[in-house]
Amino acid sequence: MRTYTVDVLVVGGGAAGMAAAAAAAREGARTVLLERGERLGGVLEQCIHPGFGLHRYREELTGPEFAHRMRQELDDSGAEVLTGATVLEILPDGPAVKVVSPKGLKKFRPRAVVWAVGARERPFGALRIPGTRPSGVFTAGLAQRLLDLEGLLPGRRAVILGSGDIGLIMARRLHLEGVEVRAVLEIQPFPGGLTRNVVQCLRDFGIPLLLSHTVAEVHGRERLEGITAVRVDEHRHPIPGTERRIEADTLILSVGLIPEVRLIEDTVPLDPVNRGPRVNGRLQTEVPWLFAAGNCVAVFDLVDTVAELGERAGASAARYARGELPPGKPVPLVRGENVVSLVPSYLDGTAESARMYLRVPRPMEGVAVDVGGVVRRRVPVARPAEMIEIPLDGDALSELSQKERIVVEVKPK
Numbered sequence: 001m002r003t004y005t006v007d008v009l010v011v012g013g014g015a016a017g018m019a020a021a022a023a024a025a026r027e028g029a030r031t032v033l034l035e036r037g038e039r040l041g042g043v044l045e046q047c048i049h050p051g052f053g054l055h056r057y058r059e060e061l062t063g064p065e066f067a068h069r070m071r072q073e074l075d076d077s078g079a080e081v082l083t084g085a086t087v088l089e090i091l092p093d094g095p096a097v098k099v100v101s102p103k104g105l106k107k108f109r110p111r112a113v114v115w116a117v118g119a120r121e122r123p124f125g126a127l128r129i130p131g132t133r134p135s136g137v138f139t140a141g142l143a144q145r146l147l148d149l150e151g152l153l154p155g156r157r158a159v160i161l162g163s164g165d166i167g168l169i170m171a172r173r174l175h176l177e178g179v180e181v182r183a184v185l186e187i188q189p190f191p192g193g194l195t196r197n198v199v200q201c202l203r204d205f206g207i208p209l210l211l212s213h214t215v216a217e218v219h220g221r222e223r224l225e226g227i228t229a230v231r232v233d234e235h236r237h238p239i240p241g242t243e244r245r246i247e248a249d250t251l252i253l254s255v256g257l258i259p260e261v262r263l264i265e266d267t268v269p270l271d272p273v274n275r276g277p278r279v280n281g282r283l284q285t286e287v288p289w290l291f292a293a294g295n296c297v298a299v300f301d302l303v304d305t306v307a308e309l310g311e312r313a314g315a316s317a318a319r320y321a322r323g324e325l326p327p328g329k330p331v332p333l334v335r336g337e338n339v340v341s342l343v344p345s346y347l348d349g350t351a352e353s354a355r356m357y358l359r360v361p362r363p364m365e366g367v368a369v370d371v372g373g374v375v376r377r378r379v380p381v382a383r384p385a386e387m388i389e390i391p392l393d394g395d396a397l398s399e400l401s402q403k404e405r406i407v408v409e410v411k412p413k
C-alpha cells in the first residue's frame with residue numbers, strides 16, 4: 001500500500017469539507033480532500049430548491065449552484081481533490097488514514113485531519129413502528145435523491161412523518177411532481193421547520209399538517225397500502241380512540257439527522273446531545289490533530305454556517321500542522337435551562353474570536369441567552385428550527401477562559 005504524507009487531510013467533500021480544504025490550502029498547507037462520491041457537494045447536489053447562500057453570497061441559490069461556487073473557490077485554493085475515495089479507517093497512532101479508491105488502497109500520514117462527513121438519516125428501524133415491512137417506506141434523503149437526481153417517483157400517494165425543513169421541502173417537491181401528499185404528521189405540538197417553509201411548502205398547496213400526531217402502524221404486505229395515524233399527548237404517548245387510517249403507497253420519514261461519527265467514535269470524546277465530537281472554538285476536538293466541521297459536529301440548518309465552520313476548521317488545522325496551535329486550558333460549556341444543541345463544547349483560550357451556536361427545545365418569545373454571565377443577548381423569537389448564533393469577541397473569550405465552567409442558558413428577559 002502506498003503511503004502519502006500531507007499537512008492537512010480533509011475527509012468529506014460537502015460544503016464543510018470544501019470550505020475546510022480551501023481554507024487550509026490558502027494558509028499554505030499541503031492539503032488533500034477525499035470524497036467517496038464521484039462529485040463534490042454532498043447533500044447540496046440533491047437539493048434543487050432555492051434557499052441556499054443568502055448569507056455567504058447574498059444571493060438565493062439552489063444547492064447545486066452553491067456547491068458550484070464552493071468548488072470554484074476550492075479549485076482556486078490549490079487543494080488537491082480525490083473523488084471516489086472512501087476513508088475506511090483512521091488510526092490514531094501517527095495519525096494514519098486508510099483509503100480505498102478505484103486505484104486501490106492508499107495510506108495517508110497527515111499532520112492534521114478535518115472530519116467533514118456530514119450526517120446520516122435516522123432509519124425506519126429506530127422508530128419501532130409496529131406492522132409489516134412493505135416496500136414504499138423511504139427516508140426523506142433517499143426519496144429526494146430518487147426524485148431530484150434520478151428522475152424517479154417514489155410513489156403516487158404519500159404521507160410524510162416529520163415537519164422539519166427537509167420533510168416540508170419534500171412535501172412540496174412531491175406535490176409539484178404530481179404525488180398526492182395526504183398529510184404531514186408531526187409528533188410535537190409545533191412545526192419542526194421554519195415558518196416560511198410551513199407556508200411556502202404546505203399551506204400554499206393545501207397540504208394538511210397534523211401536529212401532535214405520529215404513525216401508530218404501517219399496513220401492506222408487498223407494498224405499503226396505508227398507515228394508522230394517531231394523536232399523542234404531551235408526553236408523546238398515543239391517545240387511544242384517536243387512530244385513523246390514511247391510505248397511501250408511500251411513507252417518507254423525515255425524523256432527524258445523526259452526525260456521522262462511526263470511524264472516529266472510539267478515538268474522540270463525543271457530545272451526548274449534539275452526538276458529534278466535542279470541539280472548541282477552533283473546531284479542534286479533544287484529540288489535538290483531529291478537527292471537525294459541518295453536520296458531523298451537530299446538525300446545522302444553514303449551509304452558510306456549515307461553510308463558515310469548515311473554513312475555521314481548515315485554517316485551524318493548517319496552523320496546527322505548522323505547530324502554531326499550542327494547547328490551552330479547556331473550560332467546558334455546560335447546558336443550562338432551555339439549551340439543546342450547543343457548539344462549541346468547550347473553550348480553551350486559543351481562539352482570537354469564536355461563534356457559539358445553540359438550539360432551544362421549544363418555541364419561545366422574548367428571551368435572552370446568557371453565556372457564563374459575560375455575554376448576554378436578547379432574542380425576540382427563538383425556535384427549535386433556527387440555531388441561535390452568538391459571536392464571542394476576544395475580550396469575552398479571555399474573560400470566559402478564566403472560569404472553571406461556563407453555563408449557557410436561555411431565560412425570559
Ligand SMILES: Cc1cc2nc3c(=O)[nH]c(=O)nc-3n(C[C@H](O)[C@H](O)[C@H](O)COP(=O)(O)OP(=O)(O)OC[C@H]3O[C@@H](n4cnc5c(N)ncnc54)[C@H](O)[C@@H]3O)c2cc1C
Binds near residue numbers: 011294302
Ligand atoms: C433536504 C435538505 C434541505 C436543505 N435545505 C437547505 C436550505 O434551503 N438552505 C440552507 O442553507 N441549507 C439547507 N440544508 C442544509 C445544508 O444543505 C447542509 O447543512 C449542508 O449542505 C451539510 O454539509 P456537510 O458538508 O456538513 O455534509 P454533507 O453535504 O453530507 O457532505 C458530507 C460528505 O462526506 C462524504 N463522506 C461521508 N463519509 C465518507 C468517507 N468515509 N470517506 C469519504 N467521504 C465521505 C459524503 O459522500 C458527502 O459528500 C438542507 C439540507 C437538506 C438535507
